[in-house]
């Protein structure tokens with residue numbers, strides 16, 4: 001087989017065989033196919049698409065390009081979750097402890113922020129000492145002992161995806177449904193998931209801007225799951241405004257802790273309960289979604305979910321006193337609340353603008369390798385559909401200094417749209 005023939009076949013809109021896809025992935029992982037041919041192949045896929053079978057073959061080939069974590073000796077059914085990325089999305093920080101407290105052991109490998117979208121690992125590192133580099137053995141031991149793990153992707157899992165992703169990033173080939181779907185699902189399969197709840201975000205603060213494109217991605221991923229013998233539930237969640245109130249790192253950890261105490265923002269609590277219910281259903285701990293929701297609520301009410309978070313932080317070397325007393329978490333030097341200049345109803349809170357402004361403050365990375373500032377971010381006090389009076393708090397800036405405040409103040413204020421008449425609130429899920 002020759003790489004060039006496989007590129008030409010895809011260029012000519014023909015369907016590749018499993019053997020051709022296996023060959024291509026195997027050979028580029030071991031360095032035998034040069035980057036320029038991999039890039040040409042990725043562009044041919046972006047332009048001409050892939051069938052569900054091809055996408056599944058690509059996913060499986062990438063999943064098998066490195067180690068495959070087998071969790072069957074630790075847990076009867078390994079349930080994972082994945083968010084396709086958004087603004088203010090601290091869901092994993094609350095959902096994992098909730099689900100684990102309900103008796104479903106849950107180990108997850110999370111990622112860092114990507115562009116305007118925050119990352120769970122960056123948020124967790126607000127807690128001094130917290131390790132995100134567990135080995136596979138440590139992962140399994142901790143999952144067995146306390147039923148919860150939250151760490152970074154280990155390097156030996158799905159190395160083909162790592163290689164392909166870094167090329168896609170610089171060759172204009174990120175925005176391809178089969179490439180995104182196979183990238184996400186290969187990592188989930190390699191990490192040992194037997195069942196997966198996908199939280200696919202749709203809106204201006206997501207990689208998929210419309211419900212239609214989010215649905216297409218969700219369908220591609222559920223099809224891969226089915227063909228690979230996994231159970232997959234995909235939810236399409238709104239990301240046209242930030243989720244919850246906090247956007248940043250430490251501020252999001254505080255909000256996730258509040259949610260575990262039952263006092264998080266309403267939209268975020270509801271989002272977490274719904275996701276937890278779906279995970280408990282797939283993990284066969286709840287017979288119905290309603291029962292899963294009730295179990296999740298009980299784990300919050302009786303304090304067991306918060307206790308799980310404390311166990312997790314302690315097990316991974318973090319200072320638990322920062323979770324017990326979140327006021328100890330990094331706080332910004334300058335905190336400025338901006339009041340509404342208008343009276344009316346909030347018609348829009350542009351999530352991407354706020355995510356990008358958070359990156360400007362240093363909550364995310366402008367360039368690969370940049371240090372993240374855990375203390376900075378925003379609190380968004382008003383949501384679409386809520387009324388506001390002149391002088392009411394609209395948002396709060398947590399910044400390093402007043403220069404930063406000047407850089408983002410107007411931009412974030414302009415992210416709010418106002419209406420004189422009533423505006424319907426945005427749905428949480430589509």
Ligand code: URA
Nearest residue numbers: 174179180181183184
């Ligand atoms: N997240 C991933 O892991 N891969 C993609 O291709 C896009 C988002």
